[in-house]
Amino acid sequence: MSKITFFSICLCCFFIGYGQQTQYNIGFEPTDNDGTINYWSTFESPNPTARIIDNPDTDNGTVPVTKVLELVVNQNSACYAGAINVHGALGTWQLDPNVASNLTLSVSINSSIPIGRVGVKMVNATNGTLFEISDAQGNYVGANQWQTLTWNITAGANSGDNINVDQIVFFADWRCGGATRPSDVTLLVDNISWGANRLSSPPAPSCTNGVQDGNETGVDCGGSCPNSCIPDPTSSAPQFSSTGTDLYVYSDIVGPSVTNFIFNSFGGAGTYNEIDLESNGNMSGKLFELDFFGSQWDPVDASAYTYVHLDYYALAATTNFEFFLIDDSLSASVCCGNPAEPKYSFGPNGDEPLVNGQWKSAFIPLSHFSNFNGGWDGTDLKQTKFTGNGTVYFDNIYFSTFNTLSLAQLAPNSFKAYPNPTSDSWELNGGDTLITKVEIYDVLGKQMQTIDAHSSTVTITSAGLKAGVYFAKVSTKQGSSTLRLVKK
Secondary structure (H helix, E strand, O other), X not given: OOOOOOOOEOOOOOOOOOOEEEEXXXXXXXXXXXXXHHHEEEEOOOOOEEEEEEOOOOOOOOOOOOEEEEEEEOOOOOOOOEEEXXXXXXXXXXXXXXXXXXXXXXXXXXXXXXXXXXXXXXXXXXXXXXXXXOOHHHEEEOOOOOEEEEEEOHHHHOOOOOOOEEEEEEEOOOOOOOOOOOOOEEEEEEEEEEEEEEEEOOOOOOOOOOOOOOOOOEOOEOOOOOOOOOOOOOOOOOOOEEOOOEEEEEOOOOOOEOOOOEEEEEEOXXXXXXXXXXXXXXXXXXXXXXXXXXXXXXXXXXXXXOEEEEEEEEOOOOOOEEEEEEEHHHHOOOOOOOXXXXXXXXXXXXXXXOOXXXXXXXXXXXXXXXXXXXXXXXXXXXXXXXXXXXXXXXXXXXXXXXXXEEOOOOOXXXXXXXXXXXXXXXXXXXXXXXXXXXXXEEOOOOEEEEEEEEEOEEEEEOOOOOOEEEEEEEEEOOEEEEEEEEEO
């Protein structure tokens, strides 16, 4: 609500090695780093949503209309669900046990429920915890009204981890060891205030920090950054099965599937959800500011299959990501970030190069995982996991016996291409239907062309295409369909 202000008193004469004594006031204004939503992440399973918004509750005009942090906690989120700032975004500090203002932390909150509890925590640059307070100091009574909570953080000032502190954590609706959450909870947060010795200032916006800040239009791209942004996909990945036998893990393709699939089973910092890119019910996974993310299902024996397939779309800030297949037997001894976990890497020095800015189909030999560690046998596969950075979309994860794509599962369509086969170009006719986009793929799922059309007829050139079979995904405002093209 109010801008971060620093009231500095030079204490160097008394506290050698300390920084300037500072009164921090986190107000989520756009002029400061704490007012950049991308410097905040939420946790956990399903992650709360976070926005920085104009204060919606001014108490009949007695409270200014300035910025606040809005956290919406799902009824089924973890008992400790909340929000945390990115390491270093607020600079670094150290609590001084000899200064009274360093021994308390206060925050203004406004909750949608009448009775609740908020918890707080501070963390240093090496993930050491100074304090974690979830007791009655965070209790509040009264819904939809601003009130101030205050915690005694003396224990943090005397902690051995009280150096290079750079994160503050809020547990938005603490429920651990108590009653279950009765409903979704919306918590407005403002004016987070504490005193400390400032060791370093918040960093200036940068084109290499992995966060959308300054005048960037995307993560480290656009605005004054030298590289342009890759837009989010506007269409979903083509729904291509393989030419063999498939078992579907995450896909809208009709066929045998795993049971009891849970999309967001576990994850780290970042925002992970499903998104309907074409508003047609075909969901894709979106991993925003990827740390680690996993899905699970009832264990299956995949020994009858040869490959695992996935489609991915990586934005500009993604430099690499890893894909894991976790089996029940190996995970009992090797899991949770252990370097021996079987994985397949996309990126520089990875198992295959990373492709940014388009849907990419990948068939990964299951033998890659079994060769990675002798304890992995693929007979009780139960989870996938992604690790990496940036933003990655994914779809069509399935086990298959062959590593080529098929048209067998595609719905009929009313589009016609002629001549077909051709050695020159195809004329695509949509009749009375306006075609918005045409995407050409080879049989391995590599995107060869994209044509922005906005016409009922489109010319598709075969220049640069080798002789063979290709698929054209034709998008309209009503949806999309696919047809087969043959280059002579």
